[in-house]
Amino acid sequence: AAAPPAQHGGPPGAVPPPGWQPGPPAGPQPGWPAGPQPGWQPAPGMLGAAHKPGAMPLHPLSLGAIYDASFRIIRFNPRATVGSAVLVAAVAMAIPVLLTAVLTFTVGLTLDTSGSGEISDADLLGTLVAYGSVGLASVLQSIGIIFVTGMVAHVTRAAAVGRRLSLGEAWAATHGRRWRLVGLAVVLGLALTVIIAAYVVFWVLLVVLADVVVVVVVGVLSVPFFLALMTWFWIRCYYLPVPALMLERLGVFASIGRGYRLTRHQFWRTLGIALLTVLVAGTAAQVLSFPFSLVAQLGSLAAGEYGALVFVLGTAIAQVLSTAFVAPFSAAVTSVQYLDQRMRKEAFDVELMREAGVLDA
Template sequence: MALRPLSLGDIYDAAFRIIRFNPKATVGSAVLVAAVAMLIPLLLTGILTFTTGLTYDATAEPSSDLTIDTADLAGFIASFGALAFGSVLQAIGLIFVTGMVAHVTAAAAIGKKLSLGEAWAATRGKRLRLVGLSFLLGLMLTVAVTVYVVLWIVVALTLPTAAIVAWGLVTVPAFVAGLWWFWIRVYYLPVPALMLEGVGITGAIGRGYRLTAGQFWRTFGIALLTVLLVNIAGGILSMPISVGGQLGVLAVGPDKALLLLVGTQALASVVSTAFVAPFSAAVASLQYLDQRIRKEAYDVELMRQAGVLR
């Protein structure tokens, strides 16, 4: 990355360069986490398929007969429940990936390359705090949404229609704006701050808040564009696999259809995660470094670490 204030093009170019420069510690870590998590539903569905004769007939016509084989129902619940559980494990694992990518990005800024093991070792002493930070931020968001939903219920039950409409017209845009504010000022930069500075959970949130002060719209614009880009790219990467799985279900017999469906969904998740997670984490880490460069002349410190300045 250029050791100066970064433009949008600089940030995206640096993110791609970091991934190409160190694919094992970026893409490799994301793939490893996603593959291990998605292996759980795949193995469970395979075991059920070959031991209980679990079947899924995608070509069957809808019927008014509501009877269903209990074993098949239990198998469906177990398979898709395991897929959901695997997704939760994947999300937890990706928390650690974002922490690793923050270290990889900081090292790449001064021309150093961390191996996968070195990137993981760099998070030592911060892993529990990283999980705690993620839990706290998620809890704050959940509480805010819950309070707003409860207020809506109270308003809907007690006020006349005209007042309910007025409430919605005023509070819905305000609530969405509040979520955007929370995302950028509170949620977006604490992970790299926690990983790269000697701060705790609340200190990391405070650092993210201070670094985005006066830079909300710029940070928001880059973050929102990144979300849109990675979701589109992730969808493009995973779509052929998902569509192929749907078509394959129609081609194979009912005894292997559910295994194929779960397998392709798991593979699609791994392929999408391989790009989405490291690129998003790298962009956020670069924005953190960019804000420190702009506000704290951190580029001088990076130049010293890189050996450019003495």
């Protein structure tokens, strides 16, 4: 009978190369336990699909992975992300457009003051309506964006395990949490107002009671401290409570505490990603809105009696376009960071993999 081939891959009877060690016999052997043995590692790429059942990998994420996941979530579910933001912005900005249009065609609302050196009642009314209504719409839009942020948190969690929520399902997922979401925004807004007001009062008393040299020295020392305090408040108390409130069914103050704990020992990393997100979103918003804002400004001067309407309409379009990108992108990044922190601190990726069917319950 022919000699069996050598285990080291050479011809029968050949001397094995230096350093060669025999490995385990091929194929299942009697008495060996089934499944991978201790120390076994999968080949590259074997677990890629298992660890990414949805729009993001289910393991702690790098900066690039966080941004990639955020864009994937928006592309994976544009109706519940971009669609909800556009709907909120369009409804809010329709108010000043309709109001200005009605007043323009009924009482002759205008921003045109070129005919005389005096400001007429119509000119004053046009200015107040144009700027005041846009300001009011911005406030209403901000309230609506709070709900959009809550919806995006649910969309993000669903996308992480490969599920796509419709716009209606995302809205229904916020049921029972909407007033708490508003309450959270009010509490954080009041806290921010108190901090700023206290610093303003401090400066008023300082200017009134202290010498110029003392004012300068205290200013040099206190301004960096105040900026550091505001940054700390933003990251530790303001940044992650919304997804915690929506996804963990917590109360207002419990969600603030939850965000505080999740950012513990992760302050600088969270701050860096948050600042970069603000820069990216702000730049994109300016690029998207600049042409329409420019047309609004120039058109208000050239359109004569229709100047107020042109200004409000151009501003409204610019606002809707910028919101369509900024709101879903910022909310998605925040929600992904929330999931990332839970995966880092609490092995939340295991729970998500079980929910996705990757691991057995």
